[in-house]
Amino acid sequence: MSTLQTYIKTQRESRPILLMTHVIYGYPTIKDSLEIMETLLREGTDILEVQFPFSDPVADGPTITNACHVALENAPTLRQCLADINALATRYPDSKVVLMSYLNPMLQFGFEALADTAAPAISGLIIPDLPIEQASFVEPLKAADIAPIWLTIPQMDSARLAQTLSAASGMLYCVSRSGVTGGATAFDAVTDNLDTLKQQTSVPLGVGFGISKPEHITALIGHADIAIVGSALLNAYNEAGLTQLVTRFKSLQTATR
């Protein structure tokens, strides 16, 4: 079992659901983004998802897309990003950090190099434009105990779902609806699907897309292991800075205790 999965299982023994929060490396500046990360870790986020920005983030909505474009103007490098995360993560051993990006930046860096550089600070990797057929790309990460985090969608046919589940380790990223990040979601329909999934796998289920209020999280308890919050915190930050982000984080965190 991967370190990430073990961590989630352990945490879940005492908690109804965990919280995974999202930060874009380099937004609005590299220094600021590190400060946001540190704040969230300090406030006790269970899992911190750091997005390394890409010029063409097709799976993201306007809020994250715009933030990525701003971040890119600060010319972030993946090497520095990983070094920064490493420095940070060692100071917050009670949380886990997963990396999220698109395929091309990872490909250009090289998955072997990524395995060498990202571990041990990074325990999971999300690449939304990497389909399960192309799982061999992330093969080198296994040895470094970096879990590839595969996405599932409600409409997945059974064969493809089986293929995904058998490849999964660490956690699954269950997309709650069609569309991109940052929109609204009808949560009632989501839980049925999660329950069915739960019966087929022991890999922890994370649910993303559209979680912006404590009641969204409450509704997931008993159905999912991790609530994934992305645009909601970014919006809070954009509205009124770090203070507002912390306030929003705390209100969401309450629902996980």
Added chain:
Amino acid sequence: MSTLQTYIKTQRESRPILLMTHVIYGYPTIKDSLEIMETLLREGTDILEVQFPFSDPVADGPTITNACHVALENAPTLRQCLADINALATRYPDSKVVLMSYLNPMLQFGFEALADTAAPAISGLIIPDLPIEQASFVEPLKAADIAPIWLTIPQMDSARLAQTLSAASGMLYCVSRSGVTGGATAFDAVTDNLDTLKQQTSVPLGVGFGISKPEHITALIGHADIAIVGSALLNAYNEAGLTQLVTRFKSLQTATR
């Protein structure tokens, strides 16, 4: 023999060449144009060519064309034009007046009506867009002693020239070169052609297009019967009004004495 032709023959007995001058009815106003006509008659122009303006004067150059467009803004009518000419002509019996216009205004007025109204003040009619094949249009004018004035050009083939000469009465309007009114002409080449023509007809020869200086007229003496001056006087008028027009007229007239 038409009255016009008789007049020309008689005048020519005592003069080496006659002068025909051109005025546009209605330019710059109807009143002004009548004043110009009267001035020229008073100064002793042999033949006065009055152009009734037409909206599409394809055989005229820019100076006359522009003047015609100005004249049309004064809404001239052919009926009034003929009445005005009639009133004027009776006061200057020593000169002859010919009408010039395009086919359509004459056609719409009707050639029968024209014959009734134009005589006896008008003794000739020039229609540059009426080809010799269509001579029947002007047939009604004969009874009123209004001579149709046909145009000849240097390049006319012999059959067409013969047809034109046999239809001619009053005078011929010999176009000295290709092009429209108001441009420059090489007079040397013109005289040969006139001499050939002279051998074929007893109808007086008028030469137009490009006569603006006394020496142009001098060069025509012995070759033509009438020097026709159009744009030159109009230009003089446009430059400095009636005084300038009279000055120009007098300098040209000297060459005909």
Added chain:
Amino acid sequence: GRFGQYGGSFIPEILFNSQQDLLSAYREAMADPEFKAEMLAQMQQYSGRPTPLTPCPNLSQQLGGAQIYLKREDLNHSGAHKMNNVIGQGLLAKRMGKKRVIAETGAGQHGVASALVSARLGLECTVYMGAHDIERQYPNVFWMKQLGATVVPVTTGAATLKDALDEAMRDWSSSFNDTHYLIGTSCGCAPYPEMVAGFQSIIGEEVLSQAPEVLGRQPDKIYACVGGGSNACGIFLPYKGTTTELVGVEAGGIGDGVGEHAMRFNTDQARFGIAQGYATEFLQDEQGQLLPTQSISAGLDYVGVSPILADMVKRNELRMTAARDEAVLDAFKRLATTEGIIAALESSHAVAAAIAEAPKLSRDEKLVVNLSGRGDKDLFNIASALKDAPFNDFLADYLAREKQA
């Protein structure tokens, strides 16, 4: 050169020889299979003929009456039927040994077509255009310049098409030795009406041969807009004497008053007249002065009309109707949204008439509309007519950028 009482040659004597040369050259050329083959080759290889006959199932369905088909002259090189004629005359000019062509143009379409074919055939090209038209239709002037043509602004008179025409005639009067006057429509002295109609007749000939396959038979009616009348002559003449009803559509402009339209029929402001080298129905006042005209489409904004069409109307071989600017814009929009075809405003007149009449006809009837040109050229006119504010913003921004550059 006569069509009943219409047509003929009423030109300054100086042009007589040149007109006779053209007349015989045209007759000889049309009797020469090699010339006709060369002309057809250029029409096919250069201009993309044959143009298709397009069924309009959505539009027909929506109107609930007759089935509408479009003859797609908009797909010609240059975007209009104008190309057929300039190819014919351009080749004829070369055959006659001319080195230069002159043309007059109003909105600029015929000017561009003349410039195109002159470049293609290696002829020098001078285009006369009213100074006022140049200002309003500058994009076409720009293309003429790119094609190597000389555009001469005409400042006489109203500085529009009529004046450009007169000026071209004047040029020809002094340049006929090496110059062919390339008239763009089926008007003017003989042989122009017959010649232009002849070169354009490929339109109707193609419809004759395409209809059995596309329509299943020959059409019941054919609609064409009528300015000078070249596209109408082109599609109508091959159908003369058949049972197909021919319908011409004039520019109804904004009203029936003097200067508000360009109708030469069904109005007492037009009657028989002789001007611009030929006899036809002219819009004219009591004095025989030609009247000003108005239309949303520059190409129909003409005071005379093809003598061939005037004669056909006289003989009841052609029914003439009109469409007003408003109906024309509606037809433009309707064709665009139902069939994905952006028609020229000229052609939209013919579409408007078909739209008005189709609902009264049975579903078995079949109409062909001559879509004489495409509407891209009308960008500025249509944007202005629709009062499209973002277009003006776009232009202002463009100008601001250019000023900076």
Added chain:
Amino acid sequence: GRFGQYGGSFIPEILFNSQQDLLSAYREAMADPEFKAEMLAQMQQYSGRPTPLTPCPNLSQQLGGAQIYLKREDLNHSGAHKMNNVIGQGLLAKRMGKKRVIAETGAGQHGVASALVSARLGLECTVYMGAHDIERQYPNVFWMKQLGATVVPVTTGAATLKDALDEAMRDWSSSFNDTHYLIGTSCGCAPYPEMVAGFQSIIGEEVLSQAPEVLGRQPDKIYACVGGGSNACGIFLPYKGTTTELVGVEAGGIGDGVGEHAMRFNTDQARFGIAQGYATEFLQDEQGQLLPTQSISAGLDYVGVSPILADMVKRNELRMTAARDEAVLDAFKRLATTEGIIAALESSHAVAAAIAEAPKLSRDEKLVVNLSGRGDKDLFNIASALKDAPFNDFLADYLAREKQA
């Protein structure tokens, strides 16, 4: 969906089913003679195919080398080869029961083509276009609106094509049930590269059948400009495996520096990458971020390239060269003045390459250049590039009149 190491499907999981549906629908459609007949009928009756193969005797003579012929895709309805693809995909969308299509567009050509075919086929149409592009290319936006399409301004990122593409992908992610994503070029996830190239292949198939009559044999070389690569795929693919040399021409822009051009070959700024749903040669920095591009022609201003072409280059089946803006403008002018054809700036790249190479070849050799589109659309760009002052005066006058009205 793989072409050597290129192509494939790298899309968000949410699009997987929809992409699979499209893939099988495309395969079924292409195996259905009725579908292919309907497609051919629309291509012929609506878009005016076949387009001609035009000899360029004057240009060839002037260059003194190989004989040049043009495949005239500019004569398609809409003025470019884009129509072939939208007809194919539009019919496929209807076959799949979709009610709506979405498209992304840069300069607006594909947007207009999509809007046209949507109107024609009765589909709802939404076009994503960078807000910045909308400002600069407003005339095309105007036409899309006239055709009934909804144009959505994209304000993310640089607010240009790349961002519009991402936004269209996002729309599709939530609308795939009733919506087809109509990609305009031979790029993106499978089956788009193969499908678009397939629909465009009619270009090369026509050349194959026309060449014996017009050229007397098959051409020695074929030139096509390469942005995304759809016109190039269309004319090249039917010639794969023949002795005809295939030459792609990229946008050389204003120089070889980063952001000065749009060359994905013959530069160390491009290499294998995976983005926008597929693997190809992308212009990218060391971090794998896609680079900005530049070209005088908006249609070639793209960071990726068809995986089919990338693979052909790898296999030496295709030679890739480039033309800089200056040479492109020269080629534009030369074709206009020698042959009377106003080419799109995109297509002028291919013309520029042929002009550069023809003089070095013998008079017996024969080149075909794919004239993918017409240049009318480039009025503002060309007038700006040539610093044509009267055009600016014209615009200022137009604006002044509009303000008064």
